[in-house]
Amino acid sequence: MWRASQYQRLQESVETMSCIDARGLRKAYGTTMALDGIDLRVREGRILGLIGPNGAGKTTALNAMLGLTTYQGMLRVLGLDPWTERHRLMREVCFIADVAVLPRWMRVTQALDYVAGVHPRFDRAKAEGFLAKTTIKRTSKVRELSKGMVTQLHLALVMAIDARLLVLDEPTLGLDILYRKQFYDSLLNDYFDHSRTIVVTTHQVEEIQHVLTDVMFINRGRIVFDCSMEEFEWRYREVAVHPQQVEAARALKPMHERQLLGRSVLLFEDADRDRLAALGDVRTPSIADLFVAVIGNQDRETPGVRR
């Protein structure tokens, strides 16, 4: 029996070469659909930002990928079924689910000892190296560290694991801006090497825009936007329109319009660049702006609908 499933898995991984592959992923909590048929594919070596409002299903989607929750539909992470093969999957996947999940009673040395003990791909010297750059004392207990230091410790542990996929669920929630900046800097400089894949959810969208290679918006349990950052940068344009040309700009069917310092700022998809340039100051929008446009439009189209 194992042979058949192995070949099947092998064939799947050869065909797709994707890190995460989901088709028709569903998860219901009672009558609430937390995931309402998600299709997604994340290729290896990408840094994907999964962005969505509270309760959109981000954490549920990540939990399904990590084997922390049951689901319906097809889901393969690194060719494995996360639910039935979680402990096998965790040899190649790391995750930081929010800050402050490190056990408070643990000492720093114990954390190092334990992860070194159970994880075959953990490089202790590397973790010690990361810790040496911080002010964390080896003998401290987690409860004695500040929230920022706990995150540094967790990141040091995770980055010392030679994993193929790293999942970060609101990794910088509640941290001050210095730690947040440092967090993504070390992730990019010391960890990411284009053979690894990173999936991150966060509300601080602006801070990770330059980090991402792909972005997905999730709303009400569905993927409503999926695009690479290269594509994002040439498909979307934001124009701060000259007051006298507002009507002409609106005729080009913007996705979204907002007011900024007394000027109308219009967001366009696939619009002609030369024509936009004549209307006002053109720039690439931020992910946050596009997010507001996409999610805002969607919520307007189906007012009051809660699944």
Add this chain to the structure above:
Amino acid sequence: MNTPLDITPDSAPGPQDSAPAAMADARPLFWSVRRELWENRSIYIAPLAIAGVLLFGFLISLIDLPDRRREVLLLEPAQQQAAIERPYDITAMMVMVIAILVGVFYCLDALHGERRDRSILFWKSLPVSDLTTVLSKAAIPLVILPLLSFTIIVATQLIMLLLSSAVLAMNDLSAATTWTQVKFFQQTVILLYGLITLALWHAPIYGWLLLVSAWARRAPFLWAVLPPVAVSVLEKIAFNSSHFGSMLQYRMGGMFGKAFAFDSGGRLDSLAQLTPGNFLSTPGLWIGLAFAAAFLAAAVRLRRNAESI
């Protein structure tokens, strides 16, 4: 089938790695047990503390030991032995009671605490299966605590023996009066046998506590204790019988009559009174172990689904 066999993902499972897999499974188990001891230091501190208290009391009692011993030596031989053995028996009993208490409260918190403080999300981010985790937690009351109790009791009793021998010798009394009455080696064997049979007999209790700890969202102690009490009371009121209650009582201490053949005075005096054959052929033992396995299997399933609370 023309599957490209030369492309083998390194994570692909195969029959050839089942033996190394067994070895690989032992390592997470070892480290999981170690981390339980890091987190719950009461596992060894509590029995050590009670042993310290007992030793301290014994030290004080050494002051008038020579006088007491002279009186004891005037008694009948059987009474002599009982009187001389008593402090050693009390030591063993107290440490065992404390170890059981520690085991009970440990189990109630084992799968509850990690959900309460959300550290389960950290534990689950590592390649340790839920089965390994639950087994490592079950190993604390079933393996670690009995072994620890045994070591602590034997060490304490040995110190007591040496101290009393020294005191007696200094007072021109023969230490042999102690050594002939306290058959140290024999008592040690009986102790080890007793601890093993007790752990096996109590396994379903610990399994039940771990199951409740994996299931209850709050107050695991009440959830563990109240349902059995409720069933007993209900049975008493509805049918005026107490089968469930006596079954619980049997589960608490029923093994003593099976594992040992006490003499008419309720005492153990020789290794011939150990009856492992009788113990192993008691259906209650195997039924209990089956329940323990079922409870642990249910706890593993619950932990797979567990979310922080």
